[in-house]
Amino acid sequence: MLKNVAVALLDGVHPFELGVVCEVFGLDRSDEGLPVYDFAVVSAEGPTLTTHVPGFTVATPHGPDRLDEADLIAVPAGSEYLVRDYPPALLSALVRAVDRGATVLSVCSGAFVLGAAGLLDGRRCAVHWRHVEELALRYPRAIVEPDVLYVDAGRVITSAGTAAGIDACLHIVRREQGTEVANRIARRMVVPPHRDGGQAQYIERPLPLSSCDTVGEVLAWMDQHLAEEMTVEQLAARAHMSPRTFARRFQQETGTTPYRWILRQRVLLAQRLLEATDETVDAIAARTGFGSAAAMRHQFLRTVGTTPHAYRRTFRGPEAA
Template sequence: MLKNVAAVVLDGVHPFELGVVCEVFGFDRSDEGLPVHDFAVVSAEGPVLATPAGFTINVPHGLDRLEEADLIALPAGLHYVDREFPPELLRALCDAVDRGARILGVCSGNFILGAAGLLDGRRCASHWRYAKELAIRFPRAHIEPDVLYVDADPVFTSAGTAAGIDACLHLLRQEYGPETANGVARRMVVPPHRDGGQAQYIERPLPRSRCDTVGGVLVWMDQHLDEEVTVEQLAARAHMSPRTFARRFQQETGTTPYRWLLRQRVLLAQRLLETTDETVDAIAVRAGFGTAAALRHQFTRSLGTTPNSYRRTFRVVS
């Protein structure tokens, strides 16, 4: 059982990610029948640490506190992507795993896990902004950049910021059951489980061609997303043979005409779901999918969530 929980902080710790761990595991909610944890914040770099928010925190516990912990959480921090970490912290984390403790990395806190060798051969989550750097620094990790969290017990990893809440609630659900996780989620006024992965939160601007050979065709395609077109028709518009056009398109955009068109249609559907009250059927037609079923299939395949769920999350209400 997760009776004893410790959050490890270093200089530059992000207050929100630390607050997530404190909120889930550090509050006494026994009045609602929820579990109480022996919780402590532990410093790996002295008793007084700075935060990027302009204030300091005083941390009374040192790394010896980790010897008792059933769960050790590593909140994100400034420059964790490229800094070195105290060797004594890395040893303490490995020792904790060896004796059966669980470890949770939140966002860039996953870089501490990588430095300790605890991501080697394991699946792990990553904030989409840091996935490439995490893969470069720790090539033996199996990174899944589109998910909110990964359970590779005893090592748990989450993506950016609020995904730490999802991972913490998952740990509660796994340890105590869904009623406990749902009860804590209600107190925090957050969903006990979010649909989809973090792909739906990644901003993808319109891809640009590296030269002007197919640039005019890209503009035309973007203005006629609701129309069915073939490679032959696009090639004729570019005054090329279909084979030459397909090769040039791949060279200049990094993808095929079909995949480029599909991505722009999904982006248009996202914008319409966010900013209009149009039905999913109408949006499917405007975005070139034809039917709501086709839109749902491609939308879920691309973003890991349904159009209706996406609208509930991102709808702009004036």
């Protein structure tokens, strides 16, 4: 049973990510019949910590020893977490916690602390989409999932960006104390108890740049004619190559196939139109080359992790959807 929660802080902690954990686990909601946790903010680097907001500091009497009592240890994001070293006492406390059956949680770049403790080795994990490549490079034994909001790997739970920390905290409550408790806390916070999709819907993927001019002109033409049917033979003719040579060059210069490149650009265009216009899904499907709303929904769900209607509702509000 989850009763004792500690948040482990380092210099440069992000106040919002700290606040996310405090909001879910640190408030007394006993007047509504909700659980009250034995909650503590713990410093791994002295009684007073800086944050990434100038002039904003955090003071706490609790040191790393307090972590040994916790059923859940949360590590929120912080500035410089990608490049700094971490106190050995904190890393040891995290390892001991998992060994004795407690749960550890990271929010955003807090995953780098768990990685330094060796807790991501052989485990699926999540981090903010901007840090996916660095986390995978730093900890090659970690199985980094780029398109999810959070990952529950048993005793190690990792989450992506800021709001995904809320998702992960509510997931822990749901896992440990049931759906009703998690839903009531979410209602009190005025947040959804569970969000559809993954962080793929929040990732900006600009038009890939070609490393040379072999297929550059064809890429530009493709981007301007996404609504049209295209075949490798037609594209190869524009590039004055054989289809086989064109396909090979395209893969070398873009890292993907013509079909996947077109599909991804069509989804990106659909995202922009869903965000910025009132056009119907049918009209957007026609403009982006999907042909039908059903085809667009299928590819959108595979690529972004949510439906076009849900995506529009997320970025423009329920009235737009």
